[in-house]
Amino acid sequence: MxxxxxxxxxxxxxxxxxxxxxxxxxxxxxxxxxxxxxxxxxxxxxxxxxxxxxxxxxxxxxxxxxxxxxxxxxxxxxxxxxxxxxxxxxxxxxxxxxxxxxxxxxxxxxxxxxxxxxxxxxxxxxxxxxxxxxxxxxxxxxxxxxxxxxxxxxxxxxxxxxxxxxxxxxxxxxIEYVWNVYFPFEKLEKLSNYLLNGKLQESVQIIRETMGENAARNVHRHQLVHIAKSMLFYMLRYAGGSADMREELYAIETDFCRRAEQTFDYRELEEALVAVAGRLSAYGRAEPKNKLNSAFISQYIELHYMENLYLDQIAAVMETTPKYFSNYFKKTFGVNYVEYLNKVRLSHARDLLRSTSLSIAEIGEKTGYLNASTFTTTFKKYMGVSPSDYRKQNDQQIV
Known part of the structure; x- marks a missing residue:
């Protein structure tokens, strides 16, 4: 001994x-x-x-x-x-x-x-x-x-x-070094909104498509971990609410990051993201006690972006003054209300430009713009190209 x-x-x-x-x-x-x-x-x-x-x-x-x-x-x-x-x-x-x-x-x-x-x-x-x-x-x-x-x-x-x-x-x-990672910003922008609106199936589809495409490209493990963590942060970005909820979100984040560092099969990472999406989707379906919170605001904009959502109108819905709502929104979301609303509208407009044959005016009307001129000017300001040029570029990429 x-x-x-x-x-x-x-x-x-x-x-x-x-x-x-x-x-x-x-x-x-x-x-x-x-x-x-x-x-x-x-x-x-x-x-x-x-x-x-x-x-x-x-x-x-x-x-x-x-x-x-x-x-x-x-x-x-x-x-x-x-x-x-x-x-x-x-x-x-x-x-x-x-x-x-x-x-x-x-x-x-x-x-x-x-x-x-x-x-x-x-x-x-x-x-x-x-x-x-x-x-x-x-x-x-x-x-x-x-x-x-x-x-x-x-x-x-x-x-x-x-x-x-x-x-x-x-x-x-x-080792063959590669940097052809797949990170679809437009889809990931939608991810948090889908979850806030309880659209779990659409969220899971984005997760599986993103992870599957990177696996097909055989990206490096550390790249996939980075992508998975970025997707997690997209899902968490507007999910904060009460103090109790923030503590649970912190637990979700720390648990996921620990699993991501110890997981070496991309399918395990994928299933871990799907599990997080399921938990956050349940929060999105819950009725908030206080309307003035990021989850409810984001959810309301996602459901009503095609309407004339003026600042005073949405402030009234949130039962506060336009000035207080504007300050709260900028502090919470990091951008002003109009800029955020335009990004949501243009995200849906890009989808319609890629997947439908609707005219530019019809797409502008469906996404909340009063006329085709305003839609075209706003689209070019944020996207750098006109709606018609964006559609042509997308058609070329598909071919």
Whole structure:
């Protein structure tokens, strides 16, 4: 028992020293002495690569997750069975780092093949009930100063993993960088309004189309997380109400952001967004106690934008004065009332220009403008082109 305790303490000390070696901060001389003590155990060959493992328990596994020390030991044992001498350390959450020694850089390609076999066996035996994934750094000379370079390689590999890539092992030298993300601003502008009006089906359709299109483009994981968070903020932007509601929205946001950082399948992110939409849609259907709140105002404008919504008229609906309503609106929405109303109207006008053959005058009338001239002038002011030119451009894009 005493020997086991000493072995455990020694391994934890090695882990602490190793994790400190990964960062770029300055350390005391005592740390350098410890590094020299453990150097032969970490770098037993002329070269090394770092391997980042992710070991995530499957939701349907039905068993309690293994201790992280057990997972690290089993990964290390699996690598040794494949002929790869390695030290494996738990880094954070489901992430483990292995330092694998190589006698020469050319052995790296063979190691990657071994890793695929190691993962396949582990998922069926030692780590049954876990999904495993690995990322391999470039090969470096066995020097402490290169530890941080290898670590940056594998962390960047995790960020730049393609969301449609199903391979169990990612080689950082083969990453294809892409920036063709799909972010439909016009649709996302509608997302919050749909939710405020209780239109859950339309909201879910926007979420699934946006996430699905990005998955088809095989964007990088960090890009998809950014898109998902942006969609969340669009959904939350006008949902604030009472203090209790704000606390619940805060809980929704923090829970989603935590899940987004720990999720690596775009479908899980998509379902998490759909779940948030369902909760916010219920708020949109609820009758507000006080009309002068962002959710009710946005909902009312969305339902009545095609009418002559003058400032004094909507202020009367909200049971307040035009001056107070104007100040409240600017403070809450960040723009003045007329500008917001025009953006809502023009959002619907763009849809009609793209999807119908109605005349410019008819579209202007349907979206709340008294005449075609006013509609054309307002559209060009905000969109930079006339309604007819916008329709022509859209027709060209469709073709």
């Amino acid at each position: 005493y020997r086991d305790q000493l072995a455990f303490a020694d391994k934890e000390l090695r882990r602490g020293v190793f994790l400190q070696a990964l960062d770029e901060s300055a350390h005391a001389k005592a740390h350098d002495i410890q590094l020299q003590t453990y150097y032969p155990a970490l770098f037993g060959e002329h070269c090394f690569v770092m391997v980042l493992f992710q070991a995530r328990p499957r939701p349907d596994a039905g068993e309690a997750p293994l201790p992280v020390e057990t997972i690290a030991d089993r990964l290390e044992a699996g690598l040794r069975r494949e002929g790869a001498e390695a030290s494996v350390f738990h880094v954070s959450r489901a992430e483990f780092i292995a330092v694998v020694g190589l006698s020469k850089p050319e052995e790296r390609a063979r190691l990657i093949k071994r890793l695929r076999g190691c993962i396949a066996v582990a998922e069926k035996e030692a780590l049954l009930g876990y999904d495993l994934w690995a990322c391999v750094s470039e090969a470096y000379a066995a020097e402490i100063k290169n530890a941080n370079r290898g670590y940056r390689d594998v962390m960047n590999g995790m960020l730049y993993r393609g969301v449609g890539d199903a391979a169990s092992v990612l080689d950082v030298e083969e």
